[in-house]
Amino acid sequence: MNTVQAPHAQSALAAQVVDAIRRVVGDKQVALHDPQFSGREWEYLKDCLDSTFVSSVGRYVDRFEADLAAYTGAQNAVAVVNGTAALHVALLLAGVEAGDEVLVPALTFIATTNAIAYCAAVPHFVDSEERTLGVDPHALRVYLSETTEQRSGACFNKTTGRRIRALVPMHAFGHPVDIEGVLAVARDFNLVLVEDAAESLGSTVEGRHTGTFGLMGTLSFNGNKTITTGGGGAILFNDTELAKHAKHLTTTAKLAHRWEYHHDEIGFNYRLPNINAALGCAQMEQLPDFIESKRRLFTRYRDAFTGIPDIRIVEEPPGCHANYWLQTMLLANPDRVLRDEILAATNDAGLMTRPTWTLMHRLKPYAASPRMPLTTAESLESRLINLPSSAALGQSAS
Numbered sequence: 001m002n003t004v005q006a007p008h009a010q011s012a013l014a015a016q017v018v019d020a021i022r023r024v025v026g027d028k029q030v031a032l033h034d035p036q037f038s039g040r041e042w043e044y045l046k047d048c049l050d051s052t053f054v055s056s057v058g059r060y061v062d063r064f065e066a067d068l069a070a071y072t073g074a075q076n077a078v079a080v081v082n083g084t085a086a087l088h089v090a091l092l093l094a095g096v097e098a099g100d101e102v103l104v105p106a107l108t109f110i111a112t113t114n115a116i117a118y119c120a121a122v123p124h125f126v127d128s129e130e131r132t133l134g135v136d137p138h139a140l141r142v143y144l145s146e147t148t149e150q151r152s153g154a155c156f157n158k159t160t161g162r163r164i165r166a167l168v169p170m171h172a173f174g175h176p177v178d179i180e181g182v183l184a185v186a187r188d189f190n191l192v193l194v195e196d197a198a199e200s201l202g203s204t205v206e207g208r209h210t211g212t213f214g215l216m217g218t219l220s221f222n223g224n225k226t227i228t229t230g231g232g233g234a235i236l237f238n239d240t241e242l243a244k245h246a247k248h249l250t251t252t253a254k255l256a257h258r259w260e261y262h263h264d265e266i267g268f269n270y271r272l273p274n275i276n277a278a279l280g281c282a283q284m285e286q287l288p289d290f291i292e293s294k295r296r297l298f299t300r301y302r303d304a305f306t307g308i309p310d311i312r313i314v315e316e317p318p319g320c321h322a323n324y325w326l327q328t329m330l331l332a333n334p335d336r337v338l339r340d341e342i343l344a345a346t347n348d349a350g351l352m353t354r355p356t357w358t359l360m361h362r363l364k365p366y367a368a369s370p371r372m373p374l375t376t377a378e379s380l381e382s383r384l385i386n387l388p389s390s391a392a393l394g395q396s397a398s
């Protein structure tokens with residue numbers, strides 16, 4: 001229900017939000033998410049330049065992949081140029097073909113959806129749940145029971161006749177999706193599970209890292225993510241053969257030979273350059289500290305917002321350990337006017353805040369895509385604001 005409030009009451013609430021953020025971040029301008037290079041970045045970059053191995057071969061790529069696998073508990077990690085490329089290749093390896101449908105939350109960054117379109121497949125939008133901000137497995141189960149049929153072990157959309165091949169949940173702002181529920185739906189409806197873990201490096205469910213539950217998981221190291229390589233991404237695997245294929249596909253599918261250029265399929269030039277991987281190795285060494293700071297920042301926001309009516313700071317779901325990539329506040333009731341008032345007041349005050357992404361089904365390229373009722377996603381869209389979230393803001397001394 002929309003609560004009708006007088007304009008001055010809304011302004012008062014927006015002023016309270018500005019004040020609460022100020023108490024956490026201090027009296028300065030702050031960005032939504034700044035990278036932090038306080039480790040061995042210069043040393044590794046210099047070493048990389050000195051070696052002349054700045055491009056597609058080099059020991060930092062191997063080390064970065066090994067570091068990622070060790071940290072996440074995945075059997076293998078393959079580093080690529082960005083998170084979108086990681087999703088593209090993961091979907092191809094999942095067997096997504098032209099004309100398939102792929103289930104994806106409407107509440108996600110456009111990269112998840114674009115990767116499906118790059119496979120000439122059709123995104124099919126699913127709703128989110130309030131508790132996790134991610135795919136609602138219970139609503140999805142009911143929806144798929146009514147709208148799909150199984151034919152020789154495959155899931156078909158009864159309306160469009162297309163095969164629904166895969167499900168791509170996304171761990172929104174670092175909060176793990178209800179992965180057990182999602183895995184059960186994937187199993188019962190014969191869907192391949194690929195996790196978009198671009199935002200959730202360091203987030204776990206019962207101690208197991210996000211991105212390692214599905215057939216594959218993907219990460220992003222864009223400039224605004226928890227760690228950055230400038231641009232970069234990775235695919236996580238629990239299947240060494242699949243990982244080998246991914247490496248092959250992302251390096252132009254070239255067959256090893258002393259001088260011949262032989263390529264046995266249409267591959268991609270998606271390999272992460274060594275110079276970016278050097279940055280990644282230095283960032284990985286700081287990841288535990290970044291997450292500790294981000295978790296501390298969460299408690300500071302939660303405390304600062306205590307007592308502000310009808311606003312809460314999103315907390316990690318039970319049983320989960322979140323990286324708190326982007327701190328998130330939610331209005332109790334859908335109210336776009338109030339949301340925008342808070343966005344205006346905070347940004348005017350030099351405190352960078354952002355709404356969530358425009359829901360995918362509202363975007364021109366995806367307006368005709370099939371979708372289930374998106375009640376909760378639409379509610380969240382009009383209530384959600386991301387707060388300044390840089391790890392530096394949560395350091396103990398600040």
Ligand SMILES: *Cc1c(COP(=O)(O)O)cnc(C)c1O
Nearest residue numbers: 082083084109111112198220222
């Ligand atoms: C950042 C992000 C990606 C990948 O982004 P790149 O900029 O290509 O690395 C994919 N999905 C989500 C949800 C993201 O937030």
